[in-house]
Structure formats: C-alpha cells, structure tokens
Amino acid sequence: MASICKDPGGKKRILFVDGNGKRWPIRLGKMPLADARTIKSHIESLLASKVSGRALDNETAAWMRDIPDGLADKLAATGLTAKRENTNIDDLIKNFLSVNTHFKPSTQSNWAQATGDLKKHFGGDCRILSIGRAEAEGYRQWLLTTRKLSSATIAKRLQRTRQIFTHAVRHGQLDKSPFDGIRHASGDPSKRQHYISVEETERLIDAAPNWVWRTIIALARYGGLRCPSEVLSLQLSGLDWQRGAMTVMSPKTEHHEKGSRIVPMFEQLRPYLDEAWEMAEEGQTHVIPETLYLPSAQGKHGWINCNLRTTFQKIVDRAGLEAWPRLFQNLRASCESDLAREYPIATVCKWIGNTVAIAAKHYIQVDDRDFERAIQGTKRVAQNQAQSTHEKAGKGPQALVTPQEAGEGHNYIKPAASKGLRSLAGRYSKSFQDKNLGRCPRKDSNLGPTD
Numbered sequence: 209m210a211s212i213c214k215d216p217g218g219k220k221r222i223l224f225v226d227g228n229g230k231r232w233p234i235r236l237g238k239m240p241l242a243d244a245r246t247i248k249s250h251i252e253s254l255l256a257s258k259v260s261g262r263a264l265d266n267e268t269a270a271w272m273r274d275i276p277d278g279l280a281d282k283l284a285a286t287g288l289t290a291k292r293e294n295t296n297i298d299d300l301i302k303n304f305l306s307v308n309t310h311f312k313p314s315t316q317s318n319w320a321q322a323t324g325d326l327k328k329h330f331g332g333d334c335r336i337l338s339i340g341r342a343e344a345e346g347y348r349q350w351l352l353t354t355r356k357l358s359s360a361t362i363a364k365r366l367q368r369t370r371q372i373f374t375h376a377v378r379h380g381q382l383d384k385s386p387f388d389g390i391r392h393a394s395g396d397p398s399k400r401q402h403y404i405s406v407e408e409t410e411r412l413i414d415a416a417p418n419w420v421w422r423t424i425i426a427l428a429r430y431g432g433l434r435c436p437s438e439v440l441s442l443q444l445s446g447l448d449w450q451r452g453a454m455t456v457m458s459p460k461t462e463h464h465e466k467g468s469r470i471v472p473m474f475e476q477l478r479p480y481l482d483e484a485w486e487m488a489e490e491g492q493t494h495v496i497p498e499t500l501y502l503p504s505a506q507g508k509h510g511w512i513n514c515n516l517r518t519t520f521q522k523i524v525d526r527a528g529l530e531a532w533p534r535l536f537q538n539l540r541a542s543c544e545s546d547l548a549r550e551y552p553i554a555t556v557c558k559w560i561g562n563t564v565a566i567a568a569k570h571y572i573q574v575d576d577r578d579f580e581r582a583i584q585g586t587k588r589v590a591q592n593q594a595q596s597t598h599e600k601a602g603k604g605p606q607a608l609v610t611p612q613e614a615g616e617g618h619n620y621i622k623p624a625a626s627k628g629l630r631s632l633a634g635r636y637s638k639s640f641q642d643k644n645l646g647r648c649p650r651k652d653s654n655l656g657p658t659d
Contacts, residue, residue: 210248210255212241220244224251227259232286236279247279254288273337295381298332304375312459322368325355336376344386352392363394402532403573404429404542406476413480415527419487420496421519426480427495428536431471432543432560434460435536436514440502442495444488447473447481454481458561471559541571548572549581 210224222234222244234251236244253268264272272280272289284291301323305311311319329350330339347369351362366387373385404412409429416422427442428435437459446455452473458466473481484495494502501514517535524531532538540560544567547556557567 210251212244212248222248222251224255226255226287234279234282234286251283251288254283258288270340273340295336295376296332297327297330297334297336300336300372300376300381301326303379304372307375318364319368322365323372325351325365326369326372336373336382339386341386341390344390348390348392359393359395362392366390366392397570398573400533401541401570401573402534402538403545403575404532404539408527408529409539409542411527411529412523415523417519417523419483420500421523423480423484423496424516425520425523425539426477428539429543430474430477430480431456432540432547433471434458434540434561436501436505436516438561440494440496440498440505440514443493444485444495445493447485447495449473452478456561461561466561469558469561541573544571545573545575549577 210222213221213223215221218238220236220239220241222236223231224234225231234247236247250268250271253265256262257264257268277294280289281291283289305319305323326347329347330343348362348366351357351365357365370385370387370390373382373387376382377385409425412425412429413422416425424435424439427433427439431454433439433442433456438456441457441459442454443457446457448454453470454473455468456471457468461467481495488495489497492498496502501516504514520535521531524535544556544560544562547559548567553564553567553572557564560567560571562571
C-alpha cells in the first residue's frame, strides 16, 4: 500500500514500501489532492504487478504512456518501472532504415512517402511511447479524410507503419506496437485491371516508332516480363534458341534469392526476339540496347527514371486506344491470363514470376471467353450423359442395327465406339496435344540464329 503525505506549501509526497521492505518517497510537488490520489492508485497497481509478476492492467499502462518524463524518471528510480526510452519518430525511422539498406531505389522512394506522412501527422519529435491505439486509429483517419489518399495507398501506408513499429518492439523500445490490427481495406483490385487483347496488342506494335518499342511491347504482353526492370535487363546471352527459352533476370525479386527464371519463347513472342537479334549491333549485350534506357535506371530513383510510360502513352494514343490503368502491368497481367487458360496455374506462375495467390488477386482476369467455354463444357457433359443413358437403355442387337435392318419408320441408332477405343483415342489425342502445345511452327526463321 502507498500513502499520501502533505508537505508545507501544498506540496504532496507519496510513500510506499517495495517488495524488499525498502521505503521509497515520490515527491509530486504542489498539486490538488485528487490528482495525488490518482497517482497513488496507479503506483499501487505498479507495485502489485511488480510483486506478483502479473501483467499490468490496461488503465495503468495507458496512464504510464501519458505521464511527464519527470514523473516517469522518479518511478524508474524506485524500480517500479523500466527507464523510459526517449526514442522519437525521427530516431525510430532513422534506425529502421539504417538496418534495411537492401531497399531498391524505387522502394526507398515509397518508404520516403510513408515516413513523410508519419512525421507530418505526429511530428518528428513525438515520443513513440506516447502513441497508443487511439492515436494509431487517428492516423488512419487522417490519411483518409485529410490526405484523401486512395484505399490501396492507405493500406500500404499502414503496412509500412506496422513494420516500423514492429521494429521498435523487436529492439525493446516498445512492449507492444500500437498499430497492431490497424488496417484499411485496400479496395477491389479488379477495378484497376484491364485486359489487352491480341488484336489491340498488334495495333500497339504497328504504332510503335521502331523495333525497340515493338520488342518492349512484345516482351511485356507476349512474354509477361516486368517493365521496365526485366525488359531492360534481358540479355542476348540469355536467349537459348535451340531450347526455345530465355533466362529472365528479375531485379525486383533478387533479394529473395529469386534473381532469375526460365521463360519459354512463346510463339507470339518469337518473331520479335528474332528481329531484336538481327538488329543487335556488334558488342551489344542486352536485347534492348543497354545505351538507351538502362543508364537512367542507375540514378537515385532507379527504374522510375527510365520514364518509358511517356513514350508508351503516345503509342497508345497513336494506336487509337484509350489508356488503361497500370499501363505496363496490365500488359503482363493479360499475358498471364492467356497462359492460365492453357497451362496449370502453378506452371504459369513459375514463368511469370509471382505466386498463385498474387496472380489470382491482381493478375488473372476472367472475360466472356471463359464464360462461353464453361457453357460449352457443360453442354458436352450433358450430351455425353444423355448418350450414355440412351446406350444403356438399348436392348441387345437393337442398339446396333444398320439402316437397312431398321427399315422404314424405325429410328437408326448409330453404333458407339467401345469404351476401350474411346479411352485409347482420348489418351492418344491428349498426348499429341501435350507434346505440341505452344510449340513454334517449324520454319527456317525459327531454327535459331547461327554464328
């Protein structure tokens, strides 16, 4: 138990005995008796928690975050609490970024935006211990109502903020992150999806100013490469003409030990790779000449500096098409959507370089063709079931009579192939399709360049 002592001049002092029997004074200075009683109550809670080892109640924990540094230092001197960390928002952000030096330039730019909002709202000198769950929710509301950011951007800002405060927890600066559970719905990704058909892609390629841009568009739409990073990083030495494959370097995923992947030279892509090979100059190392756009990517902001979007926007206009959201990403997403209709999704994701979950949420698009295929498939199943029922209803030779035997006025039932023959034919047909699916037509231009 603790007690309040009244000192001269209206000053107050709290006395308590710790678990070892030592008496401690907490000098409060001049204050109303009601305030001293509140402090006394919380000191008793701290003492009970210290002696029993149980968790501190939420009310006292919240009180501890809000008390002045002077009182916090006095409590820490008695051993009731740990010494308060004076870490502020600025210090936390600097420490977090100092141990995450692997961020790419474009990622660093995104982090600068997220941390800028955090400092703008709370202030760089705001102590992180003063931020509770209510303040964290207030930050979310500020992003929504004051900054008026999109749902997807708010969700990303909060995700990065949770990472920063989780870092503080791991380093003992906080017991618990106030941003745990503070989330915002990122919205419907399908609203930013757009399928670019093969016909539209050919119009884009026809509107391209030169072979370089024809290759860029083809690699993104027919090869599913990330643009600009993977398109500009593709090397001539990575083209395996004999196998019909290309080694795609992936700067985005290299820190996840997934720096490259093998992608087929798809039939629609192959002519543009042939053209790029023929146009390559002596000593050139990359499919897209490394002297054009690659040097810009070495700057402060990385791939963003390449600025391919401006030129591509002009190509879209010249082709008579209306610009769609995420110009390059939707080319890549359209490629993955087409491949997913022909190959197992796990295989497609290996080629494209993403996961099944990401592909399903952000890439693969369903259109009217899928609906029509589903309807036709249902009709075929119904027809097969009807035919099977009709065959079972036939009685002996009657189901196999010829037109002459049936005579006039009788229905002729066409003999059905035996199950064994149908099964054998089906397996042969599937095997033939599997071996030839996606293979380029055999012609001189597809045999591969010779040195």
